[in-house]
Amino acid sequence: MLWLKTFHILFVMSWMAGIFYLPRIFVHFVEGKQAGEQVDRLAIMARKLYAFMTIMMMLAIGTGLWLWLGYGFSGGWLHVKLTFVALMLVYHFWTKARMKEMQNGHLNHSGVFYRWMNELPLLLTIVILIMVVVKPF
16 A cells, blocks of 8 residues: 555646646746747647646546545545545646637736636645644544
């Protein structure tokens, strides 16, 4: 089970790297477009990053389910963790919608909006980590 945990953590870290970076690409796209710069390459980067992070997400979810089957479902902390993981999945698919907008040449919000949205997965991650490490209930 320790190997499984190791790979689960690796896949989660890889997924989070994409989750944290993709909104920064949105910021550069919006602000670059406003400045009249060429931003087509950013749309390509976003598409490739989204594909990578989706694979990592599926592997993280798969190994997480495997761990769940191995250890069982016990403690209120796991309910909270899974709720916040579900919110992270919602965020992941929100980024997909923004990435598709980007592929069409526009994003509907300002760079400041995407900077603030970039903080949301950090807040979700903090709660998830507290639940996993501290297991407060």
